[in-house]
Structures are given as C-alpha cells and as structure tokens.
Amino acid sequence: DSGVTQTPKHLITATGQRVTLRCSPRSGDLSVYWYQQSLDQGLQFLIQYYNGEERAKGNILERFSAQQFPDLHSELNLSSLELGDSALYFCASRAGTRPTNEQFFGPGTRLTVL
Amino acid sequence: GQQLNQSPQSMFIQEGEDVSMNCTSSSIFNTWLWYKQEPGEGPVLLIALYKAGELTSNGRLTAQFGITRKDSFLNISASIPSDVGIYFCAGQKETSGSRLTFGEGTQLTVNP
Numbered sequence: 001d002s003g004v005t006q007t008p009k010h011l012i013t014a015t016g017q018r019v020t021l022r023c024s025p026r027s028g029d030l031s032v033y034w035y036q037q038s039l040d041q042g043l044q045f046l047i048q049y050y051n052g053e054e055r056a057k058g059n060i061l062e063r064f065s066a067q068q069f070p071d072l073h074s075e076l077n078l079s080s081l082e083l084g085d086s087a088l089y090f091c092a093s094r095a096g097t098r099p100t101n102e103q104f105f106g107p108g109t110r111l112t113v114l
Numbered sequence: 115g116q117q118l119n120q121s122p123q124s125m126f127i128q129e130g131e132d133v134s135m136n137c138t139s140s141s142i143f144n145t146w147l148w149y150k151q152e153p154g155e156g157p158v159l160l161i162a163l164y165k166a167g168e169l170t171s172n173g174r175l176t177a178q179f180g181i182t183r184k185d186s187f188l189n190i191s192a193s194i195p196s197d198v199g200i201y202f203c204a205g206q207k208e209t210s211g212s213r214l215t216f217g218e219g220t221q222l223t224v225n226p
Contacts, residue, residue: 004156006156033213033214042216042217042218042219043157043202043214043216044216048213056212090156101162101164102147103147104159105149105157105159107154107156108156
C-alpha cells in the first residue's frame with residue numbers, strides 16, 4: 001500500500017459527460033501528479049500541483065482540469081468526454097523536501113467512455 | 115509525448131533465471147526510477163537512482179544509473195513466479211520534483 005488513495009476505482013460513463021477523479025496523497029506529501037495510462041500512449045504526465053498551486057503541465061487536454069485543495073487532496077476533472085479518453089488515470093505524490101524525487105502511485109481510476 | 119526506449123518489450127523465462135532489462139534516452143536525466151505494475155494496480159516503486167554510475171540493490175533486484183546519464187539497467191536474479199508483471203523505467207530531468215518520463219515497459223512472464 002503506497003498510502004495514496006484514489007476514488008472511484010472504476011468509472012463508466014458516456015461520451016459528452018463530465019467526471020471527477022479524486023486523489024488523496026500520502027500523509028504530509030505536498031506534491032500531487034496526475035498521469036494517464038493508455039494502451040497506445042503508455043504512461044503520460046498530465047499535470048502537477050504543489051501545495052495548492054499548479055506547478056507543471058504536460059500532455060493535458062483543454063477539456064481536462066485539476067486542482068489541489070487546502071487539505072492537499074486533488075481532483076482531476078474530465079469534461080466533454082470522448083471514446084479516446086478511456087484509460088487508467090493515476091495520481092502520485094511526493095514529499096515536499098529533498099533529496100527524494102520518489103513518486104508513489106495510487107491504485108488508479110479506470111475510466112471507460114461508451 | 116516523449117518516452118524512454120525500454121527493452122525488451124517482453125520476456126518469457128523459467129523460474130530461477132536471471133533477467134536484465136534496460137532503458138535508454140537521447141537526453142540526460144538526473145534521476146532514474148524503476149517501477150513494477152501488476153494488473154489492476156498502480157506502479158510500485160522498486161529502486162531510485164540519483165547519481166551517474168550508482169549501483170543500488172533491493173533484495174534480488176539491482177539497478178544501475180548509466181554513466182552517460184542517458185540510460186539505466188535493471189537486473190532481477192533468481193526469478194520467482196511473483197516477479198511477473200510489467201516493469202517500467204522512469205526518468206526525471208530536473209533535480210527534484212518534476213514530472214516522470216516513462217519507458218514503454220517490459221512484460222515479464224516467469225514459468226514455474
């Protein structure tokens with residue numbers, strides 16, 4: 001158990017809909033990262049938050065957004081869903097202090113868009 | 115998006131055999147991480163490497179940070195059936211806190 005929790009485990013929805021994925025980092029970790037894992041693209045970085053502020057953006061679509069709340073949990077919002085958005089979505093957390101760069105992953109949310 | 119070149123893509127071995135896999139990149143990374151993922155689960159961190167040339171072990175696993183900073187290697191000795199899974203390398207460019215760039219993964223199958 002990495003200490004990172006994600007809900008829900010599975011999500012099935014229809015095209016055009018909007019969903020919210022939730023992540024709680026390990027206790028005390030300030031950074032949250034979101035990754036998408038699909039068969040054709042592998043594991044791809046989406047976005048990073050540090051202590052409530054957006055820190056870096058990767059291959060994140062404009063239809064997707066995220067935020068990190070004062071209690072450090074994070075939500076990834078996916079809107080106007082398309083079939084191609086079906087994937088596993090992981091969040092990872094990292095302690096805010098050096099020297100470790102280690103990111104610990106949650107169990108993921110499997111999103112299926114029908 | 116950018117990915118690391120990881121090989122082999124898959125391996126089928128007998129229990130007790132040693133396994134080697136590697137990851138290469140055209141650019142330099144400051145940190146290399148190795149993860150294992152099992153079906154329905156998130157990647158689990160196995161080993162983290164922070165210095166060029168560093169050799170680090172975790173039980174039967176040994177990983178090395180290439181001296182060029184553009185590659186890394188993972189060895190598993192005396193494989194057992196529970197080693198089955200997908201192994202990913204991941205590189206991190208900045209000194210801390212930045213995104214991970216992942217390899218395509220090596221699917222390992224161990225026959226008892």
